Amino acid sequence: MHTILLCGGSGQRLWPLSGSIRSKMFLQLLPAPDGGTESMIGRVCRQLAHAGLDGSVLFVAHQEQLAITRRYTGNKYPVIGEPYKRGTFTAAASGALHLHSTGKAKPEDIICVAPADMYADEDFFRLFHQFPDILASSQAELLLLGTKPAYPSDQYGYIVPAQGGREAYARVLSFAEKPDIAKARELMQEHALWNCGIFAFRLSFLLAHLQKIGLPTDQTAFVAQYPGLPVRSFDKEVAERSSKAAVVRHEGEWSDLGSWDTLTARLHSPVIGEGGLWGDCRDTHVVNELNVPLHVIGVPGIVAIGSPEGILIAAKKDANTIKDILQEHSVKAPMYGETGWGSYTVLDRTANGTSLVLTIMLTLLPEHGIPEMDGQHAAKTWMIVSGHGEVAVNGAAAAASAGGIFTMTRGERHAIRAFSDMKLIEVRISEPGDDGRVYGS
Incomplete structure (x- = not known):
């Protein structure tokens, strides 16, 4: 079985910590077994390994989060990037076609699609091992994983299963997407389950669905169509249209930690x-x-x-109202971001005629660095605050330590690499033509 973990959400309900640059799955807030803290994605990686599910894992992230995803997963798993965010169905299809095109998955292989930011107990992940056998015995084309609701919630989708069987699974009767509290209570009386966003199926099932809706099953051709693809959720595009879906029931701990009330309940x-x-x-x-x-x-x-x-x-x-507020009001350029090499905080943005002056605090991880840039539309000054490393300007390398100052005029190629934890202040004067990005991955 191949497990595809989707990293697409921005987690606006967890603003101001979570956003387009740093998604909620990267927040280093959850208590870790060693007494420290860990991120949601780090916790999932640890649990997958503990359950013996890490043999064939693929992460699908937006291309701007490739480096940070690799960083938070310890560079232990392959990560592919989406050029645009087009929903869970498109992300899952991209991951499955990657496995198919690279020869890692055959049409008869089982694919399991799951969110990378789920929060669950160890038994939840052990249920994944049952998916191949249940797909075979149930003759279902699609298998879902649902959990017994702890309370009526209007923040989760629900799966209504058929009742009366003794098998480890049940036929899916219907779905309900984020009902109001009154309807959620009715659904709980019908023994409905929270939809955990877990889907298992044979690769051939997804390939046939792509052909049915007129999309290519070749990965290169599929990715080429990304700009024109609509946003599609796997639930609405596949699950709710399936007449042969089954659900496995989980009765332990599960949450998506997508709101401040659910996340703070887990903090130490x-x-x-x-x-x-x-x-x-x-x-x-x-x-x-x-x-x-x-x-x-x-x-x-x-x-x-x-x-x-x-x-x-x-x-x-x-x-949770903050999500609606952010969607109704224009959001200014991000002031904080995390990357594969560290993080940055914008301390000040000042317009000066046609120029924009940015003052940025950069934090570099040991043995990481910012790759060489040409600075075509900006002049910079770097002042080293702490740590030590090396700065290269036009190919000439020089040692960099606390107190060091390096100035790069427009067009000069420059790079920096940290040998220890390193902090520096950057003052950047951006001219017209600058793409406006503070730093990429």
Whole structure:
């Protein structure tokens, strides 16, 4: 069986920590077995390995997140990039066609598609081993994994299974996508399951579906059509149209941690970062990435979140509204980003006539570096704050350590590599023609 993990979501409900540059799966907040913290994607990788499912894993991410995905997965698994975000169906098809075109998967092989940011117990992943046998015994064309709801929720989709059988699976009767609370209660009375976004099928099933809707089964041709493809979810495009779908039931722990109330319930402390809680602050959490303290006094049931992107103060029950706000209002250029080589924070943006002056804090990981750039539309100055490494300008390398200053005029080729943890301040004067990107992967 081949497992395709999808990394497409931006997690707007977890703003200001999560966004288009750093998705929620990369947030290093969850308690780890060693007493430290881990990301959602790191936790999933650890659990897949523990369950013996890491033999054939493929990650599908947006092309701008290739490097950060490789970094957070420890460079242990292949990662392919989508040129555009076109939904879970398109991402899954791209991954499956990659496996097919490279000869790693044959038409009769089982493909399992799953989100890379799921949060579940160990038994959840052990159920994956049953998928090949259940697909064979049930004669289903599609297999889903659902979990018993812990409470009526309007944030999850539901799967309604047939009742009465003793098998390890049940036939799927219908689906309900994020119903209101009253309908969710009715669905729970019908023994409906939360839809975990897990799909298993034979590769030949997906190839036939692509042909049916007029899409190529050749990966190169499929990727060439990306710009014109609509956004399609696997649920609506495949699952809800299938008359031969079955579901496996899970009764343990599962959540997608897609909102502040579900994520904070998993944190090891009510205060992360600079700040504190004082007085009656029951069920209040502070998560602060800023270097200024964030204190909450006598306000229960809220989240107080600080990052370079902004500050969110919200009642937990209302915090999901931030997604609607972000969609209704234009969002400024990202102030923080993570890459394969480290991270950056935009400290200041100042327009100066036709130029834009950016002041950026760069943090480089040991033995990582920013590849050579030509600086065609920008002049830069780098001031090393801490650590040591090497800066190359027009091919000439020089040692770089705290206090060092390097200036690159427009058109000069330049690169930097860190030998230890390294911080530097960049002042960039961007001229017309600059693509506006702070830094890529």
